[in-house]
Amino acid sequence: RGEPKTLWGSGEMRPPATGPGQPSSQQRTETLGFYESDRGRKKKRSLSDLSLLRFISAELTRGYFLEHNEAKYTERRERVYTCMRIPKELEKLMFFGIFLCLDAFLYVFTLLPLRVFLAMFRFITLPCYGLRDRRLLQPAQVCDILKGVILVICYFMMHYVDYSMMYHLIRGQSVIKLYIIYNMLEVADRLFSSFGQDILDALYWTATEPKERKRAHIGVIPHFFMAVLYVFLHAILIMVQATTLNVAFNSHNKSLLTIMMSNNFVEIKGSVFKKFEKNNLFQMSNSDIKERFTNYVLLLIVCLRNMEQFSWNPDHLWVLFPDVCMVVASEVAVDIVKHAFITKFNDITADVYSEYRASLAFDLVSSRQKNAYTDYSDSVSRRMGFIPLPLAVLLMRVVTSSIKVQGVLAYICVVLFYCGLISLKVLNSIVLLGKSCQYVKEAKMEEKLFNPVLTATPGKQAGKQQSMFKSTQGISTDENGSTPVTNQPVLQKENVPSLLVTSNSDQFLTTPDGEEKDISQDSSELKHRSSKKDLLEIDRFTICGNRID
Numbered sequence: 001r002g003e004p005k006t007l008w009g010s011g012e013m014r015p016p017a018t019g020p021g022q023p024s025s026q027q028r029t030e031t032l033g034f035y036e037s038d039r040g041r042k043k044k045r046s047l048s049d050l051s052l053l054r055f056i057s058a059e060l061t062r063g064y065f066l067e068h069n070e071a072k073y074t075e076r077r078e079r080v081y082t083c084m085r086i087p088k089e090l091e092k093l094m095f096f097g098i099f100l101c102l103d104a105f106l107y108v109f110t111l112l113p114l115r116v117f118l119a120m121f122r123f124i125t126l127p128c129y130g131l132r133d134r135r136l137l138q139p140a141q142v143c144d145i146l147k148g149v150i151l152v153i154c155y156f157m158m159h160y161v162d163y164s165m166m167y168h169l170i171r172g173q174s175v176i177k178l179y180i181i182y183n184m185l186e187v188a189d190r191l192f193s194s195f196g197q198d199i200l201d202a203l204y205w206t207a208t209e210p211k212e213r214k215r216a217h218i219g220v221i222p223h224f225f226m227a228v229l230y231v232f233l234h235a236i237l238i239m240v241q242a243t244t245l246n247v248a249f250n251s252h253n254k255s256l257l258t259i260m261m262s263n264n265f266v267e268i269k270g271s272v273f274k275k276f277e278k279n280n281l282f283q284m285s286n287s288d289i290k291e292r293f294t295n296y297v298l299l300l301i302v303c304l305r306n307m308e309q310f311s312w313n314p315d316h317l318w319v320l321f322p323d324v325c326m327v328v329a330s331e332v333a334v335d336i337v338k339h340a341f342i343t344k345f346n347d348i349t350a351d352v353y354s355e356y357r358a359s360l361a362f363d364l365v366s367s368r369q370k371n372a373y374t375d376y377s378d379s380v381s382r383r384m385g386f387i388p389l390p391l392a393v394l395l396m397r398v399v400t401s402s403i404k405v406q407g408v409l410a411y412i413c414v415v416l417f418y419c420g421l422i423s424l425k426v427l428n429s430i431v432l433l434g435k436s437c438q439y440v441k442e443a444k445m446e447e448k449l450f451n452p453v454l455t456a457t458p459g460k461q462a463g464k465q466q467s468m469f470k471s472t473q474g475i476s477t478d479e480n481g482s483t484p485v486t487n488q489p490v491l492q493k494e495n496v497p498s499l500l501v502t503s504n505s506d507q508f509l510t511t512p513d514g515e516e517k518d519i520s521q522d523s524s525e526l527k528h529r530s531s532k533k534d535l536l537e538i539d540r541f542t543i544c545g546n547r548i549d
Helices: 025-049 052-061 066-109 111-124 139-158 163-171 175-208 220-250 255-272 278-309 314-345 352-367 376-384 388-402 408-442 458-472 490-495 523-528
Strands: none
Touching (some): 066 314, 066 352, 066 376, 066 388, 066 408, 139 175, 139 220, 175 220, 175 376, 175 388, 220 314, 220 388, 255 314, 278 314, 278 352, 278 376, 352 376
């Protein structure tokens, strides 16, 4: 006799088939009653066993096995290790990037005046040597003279800006107004930096473009005045930033300084919870490097102004020291927290910062080659958005107004200081070049330095010329031979000769990565370009956190 089977969910008994040797209906009813009574007794006994002590005992002795989900917990552990590695790897990148900015910044004060002097000497003595070339000056020398003239003009223009009046005007504002002003200045600084390098590059290319080409610009003089106006306005903007920071340092209750430093933590909210890819994180890292170096220069300006007001009393320097440490510590803490959580939320490993460092090192190594087509300071400006000219103009203005040079001994000290700056620049460049070669070799990027794309082979030039010629006729073909709906404008015709430049020193606006990117690309190439780009192909002028693809 088997146990009667039930239909799940209905509670009814399945009627067994009657036959010889099977129990009758009465016997089945008795058997069913027996099982139901037995089941009831077991239920009552189990309910009586569920006491409070037995429940607590079961909760205290209940076990589980983490190895049943080994992959999940291993991933969580790796995330913790990645967050622990982020501060070290990030600070390595920041340290290397800050010295790159320092090298480009010192270049303005040390080697640029010497290069301008040599270029002017060549221009003056040109009749003695004769015109061996159709160019009066080399393109690099023309750019050096333009930079020097812009620096001198903006320096004298800055003398008409009264720093003391600006200080008292800002100090008379309320704390909330100053907080809003400081935020607006940060946004304006990023906008100026993103557009300023375009203005300078346009000036350099307009001044050095071969004359046999058809004119497609408004002229060198308008571009020059635009560059002077940009550098002057950007220098005033940085001066207002430094003045606001100086007011925060000199406030009695330090409330403004605390609010300004807490503003850095608002940056975490705006960036941590966004989706970041590796290229986006690289841009944000470059922006953080530029921002940190700029803050160091602003702190130097604030210290110089305060020390001048207290007659260079060394005791006052120790009064400023805690505030300076608080500003620097807040910047470092915000960067570490921001990058740690961005890498955690987007599953990015800490090894990516070594790739970023190798990419920055590649720019330095490639600018030292014979076939280099851009100056290293301009390469840093495009990569990080750091433009040293406005900052250099402001620093020269503050130093000359804070330090009075009188007597022969003072001038001797100035000459010795200048020689020390040159020695620091040369030493910094040598160390950076050695480290850059090491990073490029570790990243196995040596073959990109000798890529034939850098020299633009004739076959590739002919192909690009043919495609651009078709685009000027109104039929722009893509790489697959198909004809897109939109056509290139006829104005692209003037840009055709720019693809056939053979002089290495003329290529100022070519991107320093040496890839196939040109100044004038077809719309079909932009459309079919892959979104997954190499780090060397990232737009130099985009310094915000997220790219717009």
